[in-house]
Amino acid sequence: MKNNKKITLPKGFKAAGVSAGIKRSGRPDLALIVSDIPCKAAALFTVNKIKAAHIKVSKKHLKKSRSIRALVINSGNANCFTGKSGIRIAENITQGVAKCNNLKKEQVLIASTGIIGRQLNLNKIKRALPLLTANLDSRKTFDAARAMMTTDRFAKIVTRKLKIKSKTVKLCGIAKGAGMISPNMATMLCCIMSDVSISQSALKKVLTQAVSNSFNCITVDGCMSTNDSVFILTNAGAENPLLDSPGKDFNKFSQALCSLCLELAKMIIEDAEGARKFIRIEVKGAPSYSQAKQVGLSIANSNLFKTAMFGENANIGRVVAAVGASQIEVKEEDLKINLSPLNKKKINLVVNLNKGKHKAVIYTSDLTPAYIKINAEYN
Amino acid sequence: MKNNKKITLPKGFKAAGVSAGIKRSGRPDLALIVSDIPCKAAALFTVNKIKAAHIKVSKKHLKKSRSIRALVINSGNANCFTGKSGIRIAENITQGVAKCNNLKKEQVLIASTGIIGRQLNLNKIKRALPLLTANLDSRKTFDAARAMMTTDRFAKIVTRKLKIKSKTVKLCGIAKGAGMISPNMATMLCCIMSDVSISQSALKKVLTQAVSNSFNCITVDGCMSTNDSVFILTNAGAENPLLDSPGKDFNKFSQALCSLCLELAKMIIEDAEGARKFIRIEVKGAPSYSQAKQVGLSIANSNLFKTAMFGENANIGRVVAAVGASQIEVKEEDLKINLSPLNKKKINLVVNLNKGKHKAVIYTSDLTPAYIKINAEYN
Numbered sequence: 001m002k003n004n005k006k007i008t009l010p011k012g013f014k015a016a017g018v019s020a021g022i023k024r025s026g027r028p029d030l031a032l033i034v035s036d037i038p039c040k041a042a043a044l045f046t047v048n049k050i051k052a053a054h055i056k057v058s059k060k061h062l063k064k065s066r067s068i069r070a071l072v073i074n075s076g077n078a079n080c081f082t083g084k085s086g087i088r089i090a091e092n093i094t095q096g097v098a099k100c101n102n103l104k105k106e107q108v109l110i111a112s113t114g115i116i117g118r119q120l121n122l123n124k125i126k127r128a129l130p131l132l133t134a135n136l137d138s139r140k141t142f143d144a145a146r147a148m149m150t151t152d153r154f155a156k157i158v159t160r161k162l163k164i165k166s167k168t169v170k171l172c173g174i175a176k177g178a179g180m181i182s183p184n185m186a187t188m189l190c191c192i193m194s195d196v197s198i199s200q201s202a203l204k205k206v207l208t209q210a211v212s213n214s215f216n217c218i219t220v221d222g223c224m225s226t227n228d229s230v231f232i233l234t235n236a237g238a239e240n241p242l243l244d245s246p247g248k249d250f251n252k253f254s255q256a257l258c259s260l261c262l263e264l265a266k267m268i269i270e271d272a273e274g275a276r277k278f279i280r281i282e283v284k285g286a287p288s289y290s291q292a293k294q295v296g297l298s299i300a301n302s303n304l305f306k307t308a309m310f311g312e313n314a315n316i317g318r319v320v321a322a323v324g325a326s327q328i329e330v331k332e333e334d335l336k337i338n339l340s341p342l343n344k345k346k347i348n349l350v351v352n353l354n355k356g357k358h359k360a361v362i363y364t365s366d367l368t369p370a371y372i373k374i375n376a377e378y379n
Numbered sequence: 380m381k382n383n384k385k386i387t388l389p390k391g392f393k394a395a396g397v398s399a400g401i402k403r404s405g406r407p408d409l410a411l412i413v414s415d416i417p418c419k420a421a422a423l424f425t426v427n428k429i430k431a432a433h434i435k436v437s438k439k440h441l442k443k444s445r446s447i448r449a450l451v452i453n454s455g456n457a458n459c460f461t462g463k464s465g466i467r468i469a470e471n472i473t474q475g476v477a478k479c480n481n482l483k484k485e486q487v488l489i490a491s492t493g494i495i496g497r498q499l500n501l502n503k504i505k506r507a508l509p510l511l512t513a514n515l516d517s518r519k520t521f522d523a524a525r526a527m528m529t530t531d532r533f534a535k536i537v538t539r540k541l542k543i544k545s546k547t548v549k550l551c552g553i554a555k556g557a558g559m560i561s562p563n564m565a566t567m568l569c570c571i572m573s574d575v576s577i578s579q580s581a582l583k584k585v586l587t588q589a590v591s592n593s594f595n596c597i598t599v600d601g602c603m604s605t606n607d608s609v610f611i612l613t614n615a616g617a618e619n620p621l622l623d624s625p626g627k628d629f630n631k632f633s634q635a636l637c638s639l640c641l642e643l644a645k646m647i648i649e650d651a652e653g654a655r656k657f658i659r660i661e662v663k664g665a666p667s668y669s670q671a672k673q674v675g676l677s678i679a680n681s682n683l684f685k686t687a688m689f690g691e692n693a694n695i696g697r698v699v700a701a702v703g704a705s706q707i708e709v710k711e712e713d714l715k716i717n718l719s720p721l722n723k724k725k726i727n728l729v730v731n732l733n734k735g736k737h738k739a740v741i742y743t744s745d746l747t748p749a750y751i752k753i754n755a756e757y758n
Binding site for chain 1: 426427428429430457459460462494495496497600601602603604605680681682683686687689690692694695696697699700701702703704705706707708709711712714746747748750751752754755756
């Protein structure tokens with residue numbers, strides 16, 4: 001799906017992306033998604049105690065309005081740790097988007113990503129809004145995905161299509177990585193659009209489930225962002241019978257959403273800052289799913305494990321140390337570890353705790369000098 | 380104190396260090412400390428659920444014997460994840476040391492550091508024990524400290540001297556770093572020798588306190604070791620009145636021990652793998668000491684903060700993100716952050732939460748390409 005520039009959005013959705021001049025490089029930095037039909041929306045945000053201005057504003061709008069119509073996203077500036085003026089600026093941006101698109105301010109959600117602690121230039125964004133609006137098109141998915149990018153090397157777009165009672169339902173998700181990625185709603189920015197007809201409560205439920213098994217199973221550097229946000233907008237344009245409670249069709253949609261999120265999550269790992277390896281860590285034989293996940297994340301966040309993977313150095317001892325550091329009760333004699341050959345880009349590590357029947361799969365990258373270079377210079 | 384090769388140990392203690400051939404490089408890898416006078420001993424070990432063989436054996440001997448006489452330390456092999464034969468080998472080494480020094484096996488403690496998951500060569504160690512014993516000398520402190528080293532660039536020795544009721548009491552601590560350093564008894568290997576007269580219960584108490592404020596306030600890479608151990612041996616050779624319960628003299632000794640441990644801890648950070656910067660993080664205005672520490676460690680373990688320090692990049696946003704990621708309740712508007720100039724080796728970061736009166740100081744290093752090089756190749 002990489003760099004596919006002609007992906008049509010689900011029914012009723014349009015997107016655009018332009019350069020507003022927030023990034024000094026002149027690269028695209030402002031994206032807009034609009035639905036012609038009012039949407040039900042749900043979102044999950046970072047659990048970091050310091051939250052970006054867009055989270056406060058989007059939460060307010062999600063509470064006030066049951067007919068969301070747009071999401072505006074800027075990259076190049078996180079609008080975080082920017083105090084009351086940061087919030088005022090975020091509100092002004094939603095106001096500007098509303099004005100250009102004949103909407104109410106509360107119908108517009110907002111997301112930001114980039115450097116923390118600097119005021120966002122409102123004028124630059126306001127000046128770009130008319131062009132951004134004029135560019136809206138049901139096939140400009142790539143433009144929007146590209147304008148969300150920070151250190152990402154490729155735009156991340158994933159689509160799914162399914163039948164619900166003879167109606168075709170479409171999903172399209174766009175996301176950005178690529179550093180400050182850690183589980184615990186470590187989800188970078190992601191927007192999922194669908195023309196499915198689904199109830200508000202069911203929407204929140206399927207989103208939570210999908211995020212738990214995808215974005216919350218990846219880690220690049222164990223660093224929890226202040227801006228992480230996943231949005232889902234659904235406009236019922238597919239005219240399928242309303243999905244409300246668990247059942248065959250409900251599960252079908254839920255599975256499609258899970259698989260879409262997992263594919264986006266894997267793309268983020270594939271594009272992790274400085275990464276040379278794509279590492280799949282399967283922890284099995286655990287007493288529970290959460291314990292399997294805890295062990296997997298402990299390994300995935302170990303700098304020593306990650307540098308060994310970079311060095312193609314089968315240092316199993318570091319896996320052992322990270323398993324024990326997870327604080328899950330485990331016996332040395334029960335532990336079985338299998339590591340695939342390290343001279344490949346894709347590495348598979350299987351850890352069997354031999355303590356139960358549950359398993360979890362975590363994805364991560366290696367830790368490389370390039371990661372350090374990118375992050376020593378990023379400012 | 381670096382490279383001071385003529386440090387006399389406290390009364391009754393002797394040390395030695397030789398090359399047993401465990402390290403392929405031929406560098407010293409076997410150290411021995413013996414006290415002519417029986418010792419009270421206490422120890423703290425890693426909380427990693429996977430523990431090295433030496434921890435199991437030392438714990439057993441500490442329980443069995445109230446008159447410890449020796450500690451043998453090898454580097455180059457962690458003797459961890461080595462199953463029952465690992466334990467058998469560790470017991471055999473204490474047996475060998477006992478035989479050479481006319482002791483009981485239970486009077487000998489043991490510690491190992493190095494690569495995890497490989498069997499330790501017992502024969503090489505046994506062959507070296509006679510020479511090691513013959514070399515024992517009250518001034519061979521440096522030899523022992525050097526033989527503990529793994530990736531350390533310098534031997535770490537710290538001494539203290541104090542008067543207790545006209546008697547001179549001496550302390551000497553030796554330690555090794557330099558990677559897989561994280562708090563939570565992330566204390567690498569350390570042995571403290573003293574001729575103080577102190578009760579068993581008081582000894583455990585002062586050691587716990589000293590470690591909490593020193594070794595547990597440093598982090599290099601957030602990776603918890605399987606082998607971390609701090610030992611203290613006291614032989615009452617100074618003939619001071621027994622220290623048993625809190626009071627002026629007790630506190631004086633406790634303070635000397637704390638300051639010795641803190642100096643060793645700072646040496647470990649100074650010598651952290653690949654480090655270019657020595658970073659002091661002071662978190663103040665916290666509701667409690669433990670919350671201040673939690674915030675400090677969250678910053679100190681953030682790869683993004685550490686790479687920014689390496690890049691001399693005053694990216695305050697990453698400090699903000701790490702403060703929030705600590706999960707301590709904090710308000711953006713209360714947070715005050717001060718960072719000293721970054722073009723120096725020593726960096727001072729002060730974070731004021733403005734939420735209370737407690738503070739904690741954490742020490743860490745930057746994350747550099749050299750750290751990755753060392754750990755990509757270490758095997």
